[in-house]
Amino acid sequence: MHLDVRSEWLSHVDEVPRALVAANAVANLEALEQSPRHHHQKAQLLFTVRGVINCEVEDAVWIVPPQCAVWIPGGLPHTVFGSGEVECISLFIEPPEALDLPKECCTITVSSFLRHLLMRTNALPELYDIDGPDGRIVSVIFDELAAAPVEDLRLPIPSDPRLKKLTDLLIAAPADHATVAEWASRIALSERSLSRLLAEEVGMSFGRWRRQLHVILALRCLSAGQTVQAVAMDLGYESASSFVTMFRKMVGKPPSRYLLERLRPASHHHGDL
Template sequence: MSNLLDSLARFDPDDLYSPAVALTVDIRDNSRELPVHQHRKGQLVLAARGSVTCEVPSGLWIVPPHGAVWIPGGMAHTNRVSLNGRICLLFIEPDAAVLPASCCTLSVSPLLRELILRLVELPQSYSIDGPTGRLVAVLLDELVQMPAEQLHLPITAEPRLRRIADALMNDPADRSTMAEWARRVSIGERTLARLIVGETGMTFGRWRQQLHIVIALQRLSTGMTVQRVAQDLGYESVSAFITMFKKVLGKPPARYLVERGESLRLRRAASESTG
């Protein structure tokens, strides 16, 4: 096992011109975050175990259950993986497939997941006409069919808002009012309200709620109970947390996770029946 920083220091995906290359990393230490960097290749970050947080200039993305984060080529980013997590990184040449031009979360079908895991085991320099090249062609065909989502938290480089964001990510149970935050960052409450809407497109209450959603999905995907997540996020009761979750995502947490996995299976079956 290794830390992410050491593993990627030994592997530069841009040294290879294969249409897609893959790497898996087991994390024993998450104390060091990978410095902000970018690749020529686009990057798909898949959590095989644990959770992954990806930060780009415009937002914070947390890998959802049965999903991955897509980072287009040339976009500055950094990743942080939970302790003892395991991630798969898929790097794709810009002209190898038509993929989103902006950062997003993508659903990952069981087939796509297995194709990525298989590619990890193979030599990363290969002929596109050989067995690995044919596997990659199927992988890319499957990848471009995956639906994009927007499970992320808008963030900003504005220093006062970044202070608030960092504090809430470290302590999501903090229920300070906007007036209290305004005093902490030495700004008027109305000015802070306008700043948050201008930078994130959300009111403060909606923005904090979105932070709770992405953290909840991250923790639930690792097997944490709904009761523990509600407690960690500072909700007075489990039912209050479930009500918030259902209001935002349309379903209570347990049903959302089950149906999300089932919907991927059904989409794959429908694709095969019409193919």
Template sequence: MKRHRLDLHDPSRAKDADLIPRAVVAVSASSASQSWEHAPHTHRKGQLMYTLRGAIHCEIEAGIWIVPPQCALWIPGGMPHAARGSGAAEVYCLLVDPHAANALPPQACTLAVSGLLHELISKAVSFPPLYEVDGAQGRLINTLLDELAMAPIEHLHLPMPQDPRLRRLADSLLANPADKATLAQWAVRIGMSERSMTRLLLEEFGLSFGRWRRQLHVILSLQRLAKGESVQRVALDLGYENASGFITMFRKAMGQPPARYLADRAGASSANAALAPAAIALHPGS
């Protein structure tokens, strides 16, 4: 099957897709081994980044997003964003024209990809850029858009604050996620009262400090687990006494322990079946 490819190190190619007069332009993007990073940029069309292998970290005004295997990040058209990844990655990218994106979320979000949606995207990647709108390929694109609009949202978003004092807190924890300082200790560090800090956290994050830090740990752990690191190593680096404590936190946040969460997504399509054994072996009983 011929696939239209895009080098993840060359974002200018994605801008070319903005000019193609079709509802969806689908390409397969890859990175062999080295790290890569794209500076903040925008597309006229909305962009869907569907990760098959590896994990992608994306920064948008509202926060940080992680795209582990078998998930997709939807970024509406015109929204500035920056992306980076490390190591081998395989991604399918869809550029969706604004007129075709009416049923898709108006805000950035991470979407779960079903087996059917995976197959539709995989097929669309083989289409020529100027496929026949009124033919079989055009009908499949319409079905793809319908399925995409119904895809469930995954909670893989880390909101980032605008207040400079809270931003210092967030940046410090991103740099040292194992820091176990209490809310009161953080209030002193950033020059606020504990009460004011609690109120402002809820206003900016919509989350308590504890829930935001838990979401941070989920985001960071998924980036590393998707690269094959062990649960034990990740748990210790995030400041947990043992893997069991980390697994309990992850299950509470995501509804599944980390190995099962990754294994379910790795096994959701035959294209990703090879990832499942590695995910299951992350930690015995996790």
């Protein structure tokens, strides 16, 4: 089973006269197949219940670990694929203009309260009563989305063919900790030219870009059940502690805590927030 992105279905989603459309909201996907690149007029919110979803747009790949969501603005061409067994919620949204929702693709932290609201959308009729209880639930969802923190779980993808080759090399051998000069020579660039191109195309230094890649690869593996020690070794770190230090600097908390908060979301109610 994979997310249905056939053009006739997407056309139907855009024609439904409601601000929120739940498209088979909860889906169990043994392997989320890569969808063809597509777009729709409504924005899309993909919430990962378990597993990891990847959303690729023209200039970046967004990683969506458990209990996190990716926001895809309306009209933005994208493709979606999963890592391992995935369970997700897919919503198509045309929010009120007054609501301050992201204008660009981003990952969103989902609170326990918002998670329960998103799960509730599976029971929404397609043409729910806008002025009834269902309509009020949709309004609260929009308010919670507007207030949700944004996380930068993104790997910028450069357009320069030499940098694209470098991206492929880094993904194929993440444990290779060659120097910047050595990586530059492998794609026929000087170290200075590589640094300049990366700054121009992705706005990051080589070191930060590679660490961002390591965070994304680590989240995929950790969410699939691999240990911190195993992931650290696979990524070429001398020890688990050095990997944890890198992860904390990039994400703001160690990987075990980061995933624990997502795999075991807090059970408190909205009134306790």
